[in-house]
Amino acid sequence: MYLPKFTLESPRSIEEAVSLLGSGEQTKLLSGGTDLFPRMKYKLCSPGVLISLKGLPSFPPQIDEERKLIIDANISLTAITLSPEILEKAPLLALAAQKVATREIRNMGTLGGNICQETRCLYLNQTHTFQFTEPCLKRGGKECYFAPKGKKCWATFMSDIAPTLFCLNASVIVAGLDGEQQIKIEEIYTNDSLKPLSLKPDQIITKIIVPKTQSPSGNGFAKFTVRKTIEFAIVNVGVFLETEKDLKTCKKARIAVGAVSEGPQRALEAEDWLAGKSLSKENINKVSQKAASSLKIIPHHGYSKKYLTECLKIQSKQALNDAVEGLADQSNRGR
Amino acid sequence: MSELDYVGKRILRKDGPDKVTGKAIYTVDIQLKGQLVGRILRSPHAHARILDIDISLALEVPGVKAVITGKDTLGIKHGFVETPRYPADQYPLAMDKVRFIGEEVAAVAATDVYAADKALSLIKVTYESLPAVFDPEEAMIPGAPEIHPSHPKVKEDLVNIGGKTASGWGDVEAGFQEADYVREDRFESHLRTHGFLEPHATVASFEADGKLNVWTSSQGPFIKRAKLAKTLGLPQSSVRVKKAYVGGAFGGKIDLYTHEFCAALLSMKTSRPVEIIATREEIFTAYRHGQPMIVTVKTGVKKDGTIVAQEFKTINNSGGYRGSGVVVIFLVWGFAMAPYRIPNMKYKGYSVYTNNPIRSPQRGHGAPQMRFAVESQLDMIAAELGISPIDIRLKNARVSGEMLPNGDNVHNCGLKDCVLDIAKHTDFTAKFGISRTEKQGRYRKGIGIGVSAYFGGSLIYPNSSSVIVKMNDDGSVSLLTGSLDIGQGSETILCQIVAEELKIPIEEVQVFAADTETTPVDIGVWISGNAYVTGNAAREAAGDVRRKLMTIAAEELNADIENLIFQNKRVYISGQPERSLSYEELVALSIQKHRGDSVIGNGHWRTMRDEPFHPSLATTKGRWTENYAFDAQTAEVEVDTETGNVRLLKAVTAHDCGFPINPLQVEGQIDGQVSMALGHAFMEEIMMEKGRTLNPSWLDYRMPSICNIADSEHIDVITERYQVGKPYRTKEVGEGYVSAILAAIANAIYNAVGVRLFSTPFTPEKILKGLEKIK
Numbered sequence A: 001m002y003l004p005k006f007t008l009e010s011p012r013s014i015e016e017a018v019s020l021l022g023s024g025e026q027t028k029l030l031s032g033g034t035d036l037f038p039r040m041k042y043k044l045c046s047p048g049v050l051i052s053l054k055g056l057p058s059f060p061p062q063i064d065e066e067r068k069l070i071i072d073a074n075i076s077l078t079a080i081t082l083s084p085e086i087l088e089k090a091p092l093l094a095l096a097a098q099k100v101a102t103r104e105i106r107n108m109g110t111l112g113g114n115i116c117q118e119t120r121c122l123y124l125n126q127t128h129t130f131q132f133t134e135p136c137l138k139r140g141g142k143e144c145y146f147a148p149k150g151k152k153c154w155a156t157f158m159s160d161i162a163p164t165l166f167c168l169n170a171s172v173i174v175a176g177l178d179g180e181q182q183i184k185i186e187e188i189y190t191n192d193s194l195k196p197l198s199l200k201p202d203q204i205i206t207k208i209i210v211p212k213t214q215s216p217s218g219n220g221f222a223k224f225t226v227r228k229t230i231e232f233a234i235v236n237v238g239v240f241l242e243t244e245k246d247l248k249t250c251k252k253a254r255i256a257v258g259a260v261s262e263g264p265q266r267a268l269e270a271e272d273w274l275a276g277k278s279l280s281k282e283n284i285n286k287v288s289q290k291a292a293s294s295l296k297i298i299p300h301h302g303y304s305k306k307y308l309t310e311c312l313k314i315q316s317k318q319a320l321n322d323a324v325e326g327l328a329d330q331s332n333r334g335r
Numbered sequence B: 001m002s003e004l005d006y007v008g009k010r011i012l013r014k015d016g017p018d019k020v021t022g023k024a025i026y027t028v029d030i031q032l033k034g035q036l037v038g039r040i041l042r043s044p045h046a047h048a049r050i051l052d053i054d055i056s057l058a059l060e061v062p063g064v065k066a067v068i069t070g071k072d073t074l075g076i077k078h079g080f081v082e083t084p085r086y087p088a089d090q091y092p093l094a095m096d097k098v099r100f101i102g103e104e105v106a107a108v109a110a111t112d113v114y115a116a117d118k119a120l121s122l123i124k125v126t127y128e129s130l131p132a133v134f135d136p137e138e139a140m141i142p143g144a145p146e147i148h149p150s151h152p153k154v155k156e157d158l159v160n161i162g163g164k165t166a167s168g169w170g171d172v173e174a175g176f177q178e179a180d181y182v183r184e185d186r187f188e189s190h191l192r193t194h195g196f197l198e199p200h201a202t203v204a205s206f207e208a209d210g211k212l213n214v215w216t217s218s219q220g221p222f223i224k225r226a227k228l229a230k231t232l233g234l235p236q237s238s239v240r241v242k243k244a245y246v247g248g249a250f251g252g253k254i255d256l257y258t259h260e261f262c263a264a265l266l267s268m269k270t271s272r273p274v275e276i277i278a279t280r281e282e283i284f285t286a287y288r289h290g291q292p293m294i295v296t297v298k299t300g301v302k303k304d305g306t307i308v309a310q311e312f313k314t315i316n317n318s319g320g321y322r323g324s325g326v327v328v329i330f331l332v333w334g335f336a337m338a339p340y341r342i343p344n345m346k347y348k349g350y351s352v353y354t355n356n357p358i359r360s361p362q363r364g365h366g367a368p369q370m371r372f373a374v375e376s377q378l379d380m381i382a383a384e385l386g387i388s389p390i391d392i393r394l395k396n397a398r399v400s401g402e403m404l405p406n407g408d409n410v411h412n413c414g415l416k417d418c419v420l421d422i423a424k425h426t427d428f429t430a431k432f433g434i435s436r437t438e439k440q441g442r443y444r445k446g447i448g449i450g451v452s453a454y455f456g457g458s459l460i461y462p463n464s465s466s467v468i469v470k471m472n473d474d475g476s477v478s479l480l481t482g483s484l485d486i487g488q489g490s491e492t493i494l495c496q497i498v499a500e501e502l503k504i505p506i507e508e509v510q511v512f513a514a515d516t517e518t519t520p521v522d523i524g525v526w527i528s529g530n531a532y533v534t535g536n537a538a539r540e541a542a543g544d545v546r547r548k549l550m551t552i553a554a555e556e557l558n559a560d561i562e563n564l565i566f567q568n569k570r571v572y573i574s575g576q577p578e579r580s581l582s583y584e585e586l587v588a589l590s591i592q593k594h595r596g597d598s599v600i601g602n603g604h605w606r607t608m609r610d611e612p613f614h615p616s617l618a619t620t621k622g623r624w625t626e627n628y629a630f631d632a633q634t635a636e637v638e639v640d641t642e643t644g645n646v647r648l649l650k651a652v653t654a655h656d657c658g659f660p661i662n663p664l665q666v667e668g669q670i671d672g673q674v675s676m677a678l679g680h681a682f683m684e685e686i687m688m689e690k691g692r693t694l695n696p697s698w699l700d701y702r703m704p705s706i707c708n709i710a711d712s713e714h715i716d717v718i719t720e721r722y723q724v725g726k727p728y729r730t731k732e733v734g735e736g737y738v739s740a741i742l743a744a745i746a747n748a749i750y751n752a753v754g755v756r757l758f759s760t761p762f763t764p765e766k767i768l769k770g771l772e773k774i775k
């Protein structure tokens, strides 16, 4: 397979990038290209002009005076896993980045690209030269192959990293023709498989901001796959726990799930239930059940809803246990 | 007897340095002057009549040099099998009908891939869509859409039968009557693909003198030459298939593929070289995969586990054309009857046309499917009778010298030793005996066993191998063989054999291989016969040289032939090493005194040399092979009872491969097969829906990665010997070991958690379902 022909622009500033982006419909942002290029090879999109973010000024992760963590959207996933600032302030992000694809793809793939990736579906992510030639809804057609009776697209949003940003209560800085604005991470997602992101065509995510986190806190990330590497998640779960000083009572839990719906989801019901409760085995089991039964689950990539629900339960438990174990380590070290 | 210096030694691969340094030239590396790019138009319909093909717009695309359709061909059919009973059934380019999504309808040659693809998009094909059927059991029932007329010799009230194999002996009904315990089970094996890393690729160059030069990623050049010549209407002498390195094949690159035909015909049309490289997606969606199969097996045993009768029914899903479907239903009969004694047996196998892509052999060609069924059922029977899995296998295992119902002899059979040795090595009985109630907690371990037998080097075109060994003036050797090293190491072992026969350092044996014009005919690197058939041919050729050198040395040294010793490129008289001649001197002397004879040796070999034909695919009558390899394999698994995930912790293979010519390569083959079986068992699956592939990429078709590979241990059960100057019977080692291990894994899962699996793959979802049921 090969790429269709395109023109490559390498702007030197965000302003230049925004104005290039806003200049026509046929433009598309290019970061690491690990999501975009395969889609172009499949002819899922054929932008005439690619605007590369590689030439923009970059900066390493920073902790500002308010103890906020500021990350360049263009940081590679490998760099995330190696950054001392991220490992200190948002280890959850590094846990998730480490689980994406393979080292080669993490070297190329970026944070911005990861959270802005397209939704995926078996019927979609392939060329359509002789298979599935009739375009489905997502390709501008009228029918869906996955659920032929409905009029809805069910492609799933598979990012491993986005759910962890939900957990960290992160926001993004977006630059566009209308200037710069800070929006909460939740708001960049539409929960519409056809167009999963709310960003306008001229908008670029320039930074990711992780607010100062309450300490002590526990982090857990679980990603379930068949072969443990180079595979999108069957389901992924991020957990961020803020505790009381005893490190055993949950003050606030943030649990977010990916890969099983149109966008990342918070398990709000489960979070509320856990708040104020002890992080006992029993409570973790219960809250995992709650998370699994309260969330939307779309069967995807050949996995049934029933099975995915079971997976979600187990992976939630795994992530929660990891978070609790991390807390226990902290308390041991503290002693 | 002299010691072996090269054969039986752990010698590094001849092709290793080329591959590691990137020097190896594969077909995709061939770039000729003026080379064009070819691309293929494929059918979007699973079943349709072609009413019209309009290529006029495609021809107008700048850069397009030729467009071909069925009309440009001679309309000569080809097939994996071409016999009077099973004549060729497939056009190289569809003529009247298409029978699967992805079937080749037209091809384009252009100066670049953009122009070629543009042209493809402008070819207008008018189809009349026909009803299609994808499931073989549905396709068999009268009233199903007719893909091809049923085979005229199959008189049952069934449709779409591409072929049938029926065989048996004794009286199964009486056998079941006599049995103390009878059970019947149905097992299903799913669709997988070969997963070779090098895609299908061909470069064809039709020269002004009428010669067609072809480089193609294949499993042997001679069958390609024969089928290209036939379908293109060229004399075989006008087609030259040349060597390029091959990046794996596993059964998926044997007979003629349409891209090979199209590259050739497009080159003939344009008088320019044409390259066609299949995309990975094309390979996943439109090329040939392995054989999904339904196996029903009914077994009757005595109380002590002795098998008294077995009845089999198999159904393969052959796709839109016969492919190897009628072969696999024959082969699985063989894989059923070879390891165990079955006094009364009845077998019938159906190959059924469906509107799926065509199927081909895949490493093991039916053995994993059959052994999965038989070995799983045998464990169920053993459990029912309260016999250990080891004892029931020992009870029924064949022994040396046994005649098989088809007239074959198993000769030296190490099956019992394999079972005994592996049981001891793994402490099987103790591990197997841990009761499930003792296994608590989330992760539970289990052990299981399976056995298998595999044939080697059966008779299929071109039926024999010849080898030439030439002495060079400097005393080194050139080896000319038609055999193609596809990564399994054939060149290395052929060199070892020549080095051994001539006592010459292996580095001084140069190989010239796999060129239909300059190297002798070869059976090809499939049907698991290369080490045996081509190996013996190489031994004979080297022996021929040895005899010539010996004669001259005897004359010159005035010695008896029996007293001559060969060592390190010299011949000397036993006990008098000072009286010697170097090979260099001997070659010069031969030319001088033997009327210019430059010392060239010929050798040829054929399996079952006195059998004129291969066995009947329909009745199994006739000899199959003269060397059966046997093995027992165990799997130790760990089941995660929460997620349903199973991990293969350790595989052990006790193998009777006769005599390992290169133990390093034998182990490499075994490890490779264990990892392939692991993919089969747990993760690899071509997901299809109405003839379309849902996961046509390495990302969604999950081959095992290094993270998944299990420990693999080997136990040699050596039953044959290699002696210089004598024929040897080495057995198969490249295919059989994907089979028993699959059953062993299924049996180990049962041992761990009590979930019996009747279909592959063993997914977490199935395990969880099973666990839920027994809760």
Ligand SMILES: Cc1cc2nc3c(=O)[nH]c(=O)nc-3n(C[C@H](O)[C@H](O)[C@H](O)COP(=O)(O)OP(=O)(O)OC[C@H]3O[C@@H](n4cnc5c(N)ncnc54)[C@H](O)[C@@H]3O)c2cc1C
Binding pocket: A028, A029, A030, A031, A032, A033, A034, A035, A036, A037, A038, A053, A073, A074, A077, A099, A100, A101, A102, A105, A108, A109, A110, A111, A112, A113, A114, A115, A116, A117, A118, A158, A159, A160, A161, A199, A203, A204, A205, A206, A230, A231, A232, A233, B699
């Ligand atoms: C084999 C393979 C395996 C993969 N496995 C995983 C996996 O396990 N988990 C996972 O999460 N992902 C996976 N991916 C997807 C992808 O590689 C990663 O998500 C990666 O982080 C994408 O980053 P990128 O920089 O390459 O994105 P690009 O391809 O450059 O961009 C992706 C999309 O985001 C847009 N975009 C990029 N940057 C910005 C920005 N700053 N502002 C606004 N829009 C932007 C682009 O226009 C494009 O539409 C896999 C991909 C492949 C090919």
Ligand code: SF4
Binding pocket: A120, A121, A122, A123, A124, A136, A137, A138, A139, A143, A144, A145, A146, A147, A152, A153, A154, A155, A193
């Ligand atoms: S779920 Fe969406 S992408 Fe998948 S087939 Fe339906 S419309 Fe297309």
